[in-house]
Amino acid sequence: MTGIKICGLTREEDIYFINSTRPEYIGFVFAKSKRQVDPHKCKRLISLLDSDIKVVGVFVNSCPKEINDIVDYCKIDIVQLHGNEKQEMCNDINSKVWKAFRVKDKYSLDKLKEYKVDGYLLDAYDVDQFGGTGSSFNWSLVKDARLDKEIILAGGITPDNVQNAIRETNAQIIDISSGVETNGIKDFDKIKTLIERVREIG
Numbered sequence: 559m560t561g562i563k564i565c566g567l568t569r570e571e572d573i574y575f576i577n578s579t580r581p582e583y584i585g586f587v588f589a590k591s592k593r594q595v596d597p598h599k600c601k602r603l604i605s606l607l608d609s610d611i612k613v614v615g616v617f618v619n620s621c622p623k624e625i626n627d628i629v630d631y632c633k634i635d636i637v638q639l640h641g642n643e644k645q646e647m648c649n650d651i652n653s654k655v656w657k658a659f660r661v662k663d664k665y666s667l668d669k670l671k672e673y674k675v676d677g678y679l680l681d682a683y684d685v686d687q688f689g690g691t692g693s694s695f696n697w698s699l700v701k702d703a704r705l706d707k708e709i710i711l712a713g714g715i716t717p718d719n720v721q722n723a724i725r726e727t728n729a730q731i732i733d734i735s736s737g738v739e740t741n742g743i744k745d746f747d748k749i750k751t752l753i754e755r756v757r758e759i760g
């Protein structure tokens with residue numbers, strides 16, 4: 559079954575809705591972003607979350623100590639490193655790590671071999687932003703690359719293209735933020751439709 563991560567939650571009502579629609583993962587963004595949460599708010603939101611939904615913390619070029627402190631304080635399950643972090647830095651994180659790679663062309667995937675992490679998160683390249691762009695990349699590159707780790711597909715996924723995204727890439731997990739928002743706020747109808755369409759595929 560394809561796993562679902564809904565990223566960029568910021569409000570208590572988001573968490574109550576997530577508890578009823580049950581994606582496998584949710585994400586909180588600690589990097590500078592319109593979706594940024596501070597550790598205190600994150601801890602409070604996690605206290606409302608059903609305990610079988612895994613929590614991912616999204617960081618961009620933070621230092622390991624800061625990340626590990628937040629992981630401990632908030633009880634985060636997986637750290638998503640969405641910047642220019644090197645393998646050595648990933649080694650210093652005290653939790654599972656998903657390393658994000660921003661895909662411009664097939665050569666972008668060469669870098670993955672340098673990393674021994676728990677999952678490869680593939681997102682669209684953008685010159686101005688590290689993530690949460692709402693843009694997608696050429697998904698056919700993913701299947702061709704025959705990657706041997708868990709693949710988390712991100713970037714521009716919406717309820718309308720999610721089934722194609724899964725079929726074209728065979729990603730184990732799909733990760734969505736902008737595509738389930740309206741005017742920058744999580745849109746519960748879009749989340750519900752997206753989850754139904756993923757579950758239809760199985």
Ligand SMILES: O=C(O)c1ccccc1N[C@@H]1O[C@H](COP(=O)(O)O)[C@@H](O)[C@H]1O
Binds near residue numbers: 616681692713737
């Ligand atoms: O969501 C953000 O604001 C963000 C900021 C900095 C780094 C990563 C961020 N989010 C991640 O971006 C991808 C794709 O998001 P989208 O669906 O295209 O909006 C996803 O992995 C988020 O975790």
